[in-house]
Amino acid sequence: MAQLYFYYSAMNAGKSTSLLQSSYNYNERGMQTLIFTAEIDNRFALGRVSSRIGLSAEALLFSPSTNMAEIIKRENSAQKVHCVLIDECQFLTKEQVEQLCDIVDNCDIPVLCYGLRTDFAGELFAGSQYLLAWADKLVELKTVCYCGRKANKVLRVGSDGIPVYEGAQVDIGGNEKYISVCRKHYSDAIEQAKLMKVGTIPKKAIHFN
Numbered sequence: 164m165a166q167l168y169f170y171y172s173a174m175n176a177g178k179s180t181s182l183l184q185s186s187y188n189y190n191e192r193g194m195q196t197l198i199f200t201a202e203i204d205n206r207f208a209l210g211r212v213s214s215r216i217g218l219s220a221e222a223l224l225f226s227p228s229t230n231m232a233e234i235i236k237r238e239n240s241a242q243k244v245h246c247v248l249i250d251e252c253q254f255l256t257k258e259q260v261e262q263l264c265d266i267v268d269n270c271d272i273p274v275l276c277y278g279l280r281t282d283f284a285g286e287l288f289a290g291s292q293y294l295l296a297w298a299d300k301l302v303e304l305k306t307v308c309y310c311g312r313k314a315n316k317v318l319r320v321g322s323d324g325i326p327v328y329e330g331a332q333v334d335i336g337g338n339e340k341y342i343s344v345c346r347k348h349y350s351d352a353i354e355q356a357k358l359m360k361v362g363t364i365p366k367k368a369i370h371f372n
């Protein structure tokens with residue numbers, strides 16, 4: 164029986180690399196894979212999953228209105244799909260996670276989802292929430308904080324080097340960057356940012372190293 168997998172992590176844990184490696188393993192055995200990525204992620208060329216170590220592959224794009232089940236079933240009837248891989252799966256909607264469950268259960272195609280568990284404010288993304296609830300297998304891809312502890316939080320840091328702790332979950336086209344840190348260093352950084360905002364301590368960039 165096929166299964167639904169959720170590979171989750173903080174930023175920069177090598178999710179895309181892991182996805183591309185899995186896809187390659189199928190292709191090497193002559194099996195077809197279908198790769199999706201979120202339309203929101205335009206860091207690289209549209210319709211590609213690219214990893215920081217230089218690998219990349221073509222991908223179909225999904226937005227909140229995409230019917231995942233319909234596309235996968237259509238592709239599968241044209242040519243047998245052996246595995247579906249989804250990058251940036253935190254952006255899936257509840258309905259899309261339901262559609263992926265349908266693909267696994269009724270078409271017997273494994274679906275491997277890769278994404279972030281929580282946003283910069285420590286809240287679950289919708290896609291991650293339902294994948295955590297419904298996936299058959301939960302696999303954590305680990306990355307480390309600068310202190311060496313496991314990083315399980317993502318800080319959004321502004322161009323001034325100060326962490327951002329309010330605002331929209333997805334900041335399209337912003338020039339902030341995201342840093343994976345442990346829970347303690349996340350709390351410390353947010354605390355400092357709040358003190359800077361009220362003027363208790365002077366405003367200056369926080370260094371994460």
Ligand SMILES: [Zn+2]
Pocket residue numbers: 308309310311312344345346347348
């Ligand atoms: Zn730390």
